[in-house]
Amino acid sequence: MTDARQDLEGRFERRLRAELDAAVRPFSTSEIVSRAMDAGGARTARRRGLTLATAVMVALLALLVLGAVVLVGALRGGLAVEVTQTVDLGAGVARSMTAGDGALWIVRPAELDRVNPTTGAITPIALGTQAFDPVSVAYGFGSVWVLDEGGALLRIDPGTGSAIAKIPIQGELRDCHVAVGGDAVWVSLRDAMVVRVDPATDTVAKTVEVTSSASGLLATPGAVWVDGAGELIRIVLPASAQLGSVDLFVQDDMAAGLAPAANGVWVGSGLPGAVVNVSNDLEIVRSVDTRSHPLALATEGEWLWVGEADGTVEVIDTRDGSVRGHGTIGKYVRDLAVIDGSVWAFSQQAGVLYRLAMTKNATPTPTLGSPAPSLDPADVPIGWPLLPEDPAFTAGARAACLTMVGADPAMPFAAQERREPDWAIVYFANDAQIVGCSVHRAADGTIQPGDPYGFGVGGSSSRDSTGSHGHLTIAGAADATDVSPLYWSNVTGLVPERAARVLLIAGGKAAEAVIFDGTYAVSWQGMVKPTLLVAYDASGNEIDRIGSEVLDPMFTHRCDPQSIGGC
Amino acid sequence: MSGIWREASRPAGGVESRGIGRAEFAELVESHHADLVRLAYAMTGDVELANDIAQTTWASAWQHRAELRDRSRARSWLLTIAANRARSALRRQRLVHWLPLGSPRISGELSVEDVHSPDLVAALQRLAPRDRRILGLRYGLGETSAEIGRQVGLSDSGVRVRISRLLPALREELGDD
Numbered sequence: 019m020t021d022a023r024q025d026l027e028g029r030f031e032r033r034l035r036a037e038l039d040a041a042v043r044p045f046s047t048s049e050i051v052s053r054a055m056d057a058g059g060a061r062t063a064r065r066r067g068l069t070l071a072t073a074v075m076v077a078l079l080a081l082l083v084l085g086a087v088v089l090v091g092a093l094r095g096g097l098a099v100e101v102t103q104t105v106d107l108g109a110g111v112a113r114s115m116t117a118g119d120g121a122l123w124i125v126r127p128a129e130l131d132r133v134n135p136t137t138g139a140i141t142p143i144a145l146g147t148q149a150f151d152p153v154s155v156a157y158g159f160g161s162v163w164v165l166d167e168g169g170a171l172l173r174i175d176p177g178t179g180s181a182i183a184k185i186p187i188q189g190e191l192r193d194c195h196v197a198v199g200g201d202a203v204w205v206s207l208r209d210a211m212v213v214r215v216d217p218a219t220d221t222v223a224k225t226v227e228v229t230s231s232a233s234g235l236l237a238t239p240g241a242v243w244v245d246g247a248g249e250l251i252r253i254v255l256p257a258s259a260q261l262g263s264v265d266l267f268v269q270d271d272m273a274a275g276l277a278p279a280a281n282g283v284w285v286g287s288g289l290p291g292a293v294v295n296v297s298n299d300l301e302i303v304r305s306v307d308t309r310s311h312p313l314a315l316a317t318e319g320e321w322l323w324v325g326e327a328d329g330t331v332e333v334i335d336t337r338d339g340s341v342r343g344h345g346t347i348g349k350y351v352r353d354l355a356v357i358d359g360s361v362w363a364f365s366q367q368a369g370v371l372y373r374l375a376m377t378k379n380a381t382p383t384p385t386l387g388s389p390a391p392s393l394d395p396a397d398v399p400i401g402w403p404l405l406p407e408d409p410a411f412t413a414g415a416r417a418a419c420l421t422m423v424g425a426d427p428a429m430p431f432a433a434q435e436r437r438e439p440d441w442a443i444v445y446f447a448n449d450a451q452i453v454g455c456s457v458h459r460a461a462d463g464t465i466q467p468g469d470p471y472g473f474g475v476g477g478s479s480s481r482d483s484t485g486s487h488g489h490l491t492i493a494g495a496a497d498a499t500d501v502s503p504l505y506w507s508n509v510t511g512l513v514p515e516r517a518a519r520v521l522l523i524a525g526g527k528a529a530e531a532v533i534f535d536g537t538y539a540v541s542w543q544g545m546v547k548p549t550l551l552v553a554y555d556a557s558g559n560e561i562d563r564i565g566s567e568v569l570d571p572m573f574t575h576r577c578d579p580q581s582i583g584g585c
Numbered sequence: 586m587s588g589i590w591r592e593a594s595r596p597a598g599g600v601e602s603r604g605i606g607r608a609e610f611a612e613l614v615e616s617h618h619a620d621l622v623r624l625a626y627a628m629t630g631d632v633e634l635a636n637d638i639a640q641t642t643w644a645s646a647w648q649h650r651a652e653l654r655d656r657s658r659a660r661s662w663l664l665t666i667a668a669n670r671a672r673s674a675l676r677r678q679r680l681v682h683w684l685p686l687g688s689p690r691i692s693g694e695l696s697v698e699d700v701h702s703p704d705l706v707a708a709l710q711r712l713a714p715r716d717r718r719i720l721g722l723r724y725g726l727g728e729t730s731a732e733i734g735r736q737v738g739l740s741d742s743g744v745r746v747r748i749s750r751l752l753p754a755l756r757e758e759l760g761d762d
Contacts, residue, residue, distance in 0.1 A: 041636070
């Protein structure tokens, strides 16, 4: 370290410590301990303080959500994505796949394979490279580009299968990516850098520093997109500099897939699962819920294909966000590629390459993700699924919860858990009765922090003082008090005069507020900021509209009932 | 329905002990409360909020104390809870966080001018929450890069690289050229 650097660090440390020290208020250890120990009691008191009206509102809202879940489950029913061809990949888990020169190209440990999509024949490419360990493959400029963890980018002639060029890449390449787009080939490095390779000279032309390491990389004609640690980064071309990033609130290092969109990019988001359309100016335009965590995306015409952790492949119409259909292959759908209008996928579990097609009778399902701006609330479907789930499970969960709420608790106030083989009920009790309940389920049978919940009911179904489901912590969490990447909040307020119905519009989805005793309450979760809250009178006429400029999620919104339109 | 009833916060192995007692908990408060406030303040830039976050961190820690099986990790555990709570607070304030960066900055030789800003914490707020956390842990609390890496999910070298990029960037934000 240089003296100058040490000098700067020393001064920075002194100044920062002084400022931070100033923020520490005098405190009494015993008082803090007492407050901490009493916090449970305080929460109990808050729960006692909840009015019956609030409890009823929450219960009704839950019923509404249940209805939406059932509806969506029914609408999503039917297998519309079919497997039309399989290719046994044999031993060796595939890592990455691309399409080019009339073939599919797949890399796996120590191997590059060419797959004939017509015959399914697999041809290993003998590169004669010792310790060859490819991690990613892409096609462009008439070549197959293979990223070798050994420290090089190989340019392969697809006709002969021979290496045209070997471009040394400095830096760790484990789990890194290569992408082709615009006038360059791009390589991500683990230490939050992206390298631009000039295909004209087969040399590294530039290194771009970004704010986090890539778990995915996509190059489009105008930009390079980096799926970073909890953020999506856009590198603008031709300047090759990071333009900015948008925080997606996904778990760090959780690969979720990237695919080009007409207005920017589609990116997968986890927990519980969504694909998000981000525009070129880094605005989240649309979010569409998926059945589980997305791992790979591909676009084919207007359709977005989504490969997911539970083995689901979903097809989404990018024009309106509607789910066209879905099918299932082996767990952990790692990559998708499109060639000659056909979509190919492989999963980590199955070791098989699948050719997928939509069934001819696939029909669009009503959307839960139409465009948010200039939205007519009357046209927005009500509700959305908290958890893409089968109606039978949700109904059972609801029944189980409702059975428990109001019963005597097994123990004094505590969050408690009842665990079944593949799901768990978490309930919340004060010293008199159980006041809240939520059901959680994980696809693999283990209940972990952040697992999606199936149903919640009661005055409070969270252990967190914010009353947020998204903050739930279940046994086994070491330090997770905030495990959800989603916004989950409540808006409450006074009902505008004459209002018979209140809708909240968030990301093209609508939630109907429960109106009770002169107040309304509505909850939502999602990644898109709510844009409108609209009130209607008994005749269906709009009488009030609150825009996003004042509708601040996570905070209670209050409206003067005497001032229609003046909230 | 059949099933096993147990406390949600109890480890899966069914350990009966609730872990830390009041006296030991008080020792933790004595040792770490100020640092929880410091970290929360570095991340939020709000004194009141930082003190509130520290208090709620203790409430959460007490409630979840059975999950702290390795006492030697208590500090890391507490700082992580505080950081998560700070991040939650930031989310409530702003749903989508924008991070304008301008041109990329390459780490290298630094000049020896002092940092003259009257308010470094305010300048920190222009960085991403995770970067505030890293700088707060490193320079506000004196954590090692290895320990920071464990808390934020980066390698030791990754933290050092990150800091080497952040420092000059912050200097530039402060107009200290």
